[in-house]
Amino acid sequence: MTIGHDIWQVAYDPPAGTETLPIEVLSFAALRRMDRAHRRTRVQRPAFHILAIVESGEGRHRADFVDHPLRPGTIVWIRPGTVHRWTDVEAVDGPLILFTAGAVPEDPATAVCWQTTGADGDLARLAAAHLTAEHNARPASAAILKLLLSALLARVTRTAPPAPGEPGDVFHRFRAAVEAHFPTHHQVAWYARHLGYSPRTLTRATSEATGVGAKRFLDERITLEAKRLLAHTDLTVVRCAHRLGFADQANFTTFFQRQTGVAPTFWRLTESAGGAPAG
Numbered sequence: 001m002t003i004g005h006d007i008w009q010v011a012y013d014p015p016a017g018t019e020t021l022p023i024e025v026l027s028f029a030a031l032r033r034m035d036r037a038h039r040r041t042r043v044q045r046p047a048f049h050i051l052a053i054v055e056s057g058e059g060r061h062r063a064d065f066v067d068h069p070l071r072p073g074t075i076v077w078i079r080p081g082t083v084h085r086w087t088d089v090e091a092v093d094g095p096l097i098l099f100t101a102g103a104v105p106e107d108p109a110t111a112v113c114w115q116t117t118g119a120d121g122d123l124a125r126l127a128a129a130h131l132t133a134e135h136n137a138r139p140a141s142a143a144i145l146k147l148l149l150s151a152l153l154a155r156v157t158r159t160a161p162p163a164p165g166e167p168g169d170v171f172h173r174f175r176a177a178v179e180a181h182f183p184t185h186h187q188v189a190w191y192a193r194h195l196g197y198s199p200r201t202l203t204r205a206t207s208e209a210t211g212v213g214a215k216r217f218l219d220e221r222i223t224l225e226a227k228r229l230l231a232h233t234d235l236t237v238v239r240c241a242h243r244l245g246f247a248d249q250a251n252f253t254t255f256f257q258r259q260t261g262v263a264p265t266f267w268r269l270t271e272s273a274g275g276a277p278a279g
Contacts, residue, residue, distance in 0.1 A: 007083055007232045008039075012048040012100055022103035023145045025135040028052070028092045040086040043232045048100050049107075050078040051156070053128050055094035060087040061113065064224060065231070065271070068113035073121045075156050076113050081179070083228045084112075095128045103146055104153060106172070109209065110160040120159040127152040170197060170205035174214065182221050184245045188214045223259040226252075230268040237264050 014024045031040060054074040061068045061076055063084040068076070070092055078084055080101055101107070116124060131148040134140060177191050185191065191214070192199045202214040210217055222244060229240045241252030256264045 006234075007228065008042055008044040010044050010046040010048075012046075012098065014098075018140070021135075021140060021142050021145060022100040023131075023135065023142075023149055024098040025132045026096050026098070028054075028057075028089050028094055028096060031086075031096060032090070040089065043083060043085050045081060045083050046078060046098075047080050048098055049080060049103075050076070051097040051099070051153070052076040052078075053094045053124060053156075054092055055125060057089075057091035057093055059089045059092040061085070061089070062087050063112045065227060066112070071115075073116045074113060075116055075124070075159065077110055077156070078112065079107065082112065083232060095132055097128065097131065097149070097152070099149060103149055105150070108153070108157050110157055114160050116156075116159040120155075124152070124155050124159060127155045168205055168209070170195075170201060171209040174202050174206060174217075178218055178221055182218065182225070182245075183243065186218065186222065186245060188218060191218075219255075219259060223256065226256055226264065227260075227267070227271075230264055231271045237268075240264065 012024075014021060018024065026034075052075070054070050054072055054076075056072055057070075059070040061070055061084065063078060063082055067087070068074075070076070070089065127148070131145065131152055134144055134148055173195050174191060174197075177195060181191070181194075185194075188199050188202055192202055195202070199214065206212065206214040206217050212220070226240060226244055229235055229243065230237075233240075235243065237252070238249045241247075241249050244252065246252035246255065253263055256262075256267070260267060262270075
């Protein structure tokens with residue numbers, strides 16, 4: 001892997017004439033036609049959701065250092081801010097639904113990638129086909145598209161592996177606050193004051209939703225961003241530390257080594273060689 005200058009930030013940019021729609025529907029075949037330069041294989045961070053349903057072919061996808069095989073029945077849901085790449089989708093086809101965060105009332109917690117079979121998979125494909133047909137009608141209705149997208153997401157979420165618990169409002173608010181403030185605030189107590197809960201309430205809600213406590217959830221989010229910066233940018237370790245809110249390189253190195261078992265420089269070298277250690 002070559003460490004680039006920075007992660008490619010991809011904005012939501014629908015085709016001319018559909019700028020007011022919060023949803024764009026295409027396919028892997030259309031993506032290949034649009035992307036003759038194979039930019040899809042580059043590491044990228046979209047500012048929008050991407051939902052893919054593989055209907056035929058086999059390939060591979062990578063999201064935040066985890067490789068996922070693609071085959072018929074695979075669902076891929078990439079959230080805004082996820083760092084990913086379409087490693088190999090040359091033989092893959094199926095719908096790709098791009099949508100903004102405001103297109104759906106809430107984002108249920110699911111895995112990035114999972115497999116569907118049987119009637120659930122068939123119904124998910126039917127829901128995607130209905131959304132595609134409505135999107136391709138002119139003029140398309142944003143209100144109808146949002147309803148059909150909500151139905152599709154409800155359908156694919158039913159096929160996802162079970163989460164540790166049903167996320168409640170407390171965890172949703174904590175997760176959103178962490179995403180907004182983790183580069184500058186590393187203590188659960190700050191989020192508790194910011195949201196108006198006790199640290200114990202945040203820990204209980206996070207544990208019920210994810211299986212880990214609030215502090216570990218926060219630390220894992222900081223660690224993930226550190227890995228992204230080390231693997232996909234040419235920022236020095238010092239600049240990575242400052243971007244993530246650490247006072248100096250020593251504090252950042254101590255934190256990273258505690259979380260992963262290796263120093264940032266070693267992790268970067270191993271990842272650039274094609275195989276980062278677990279952690």
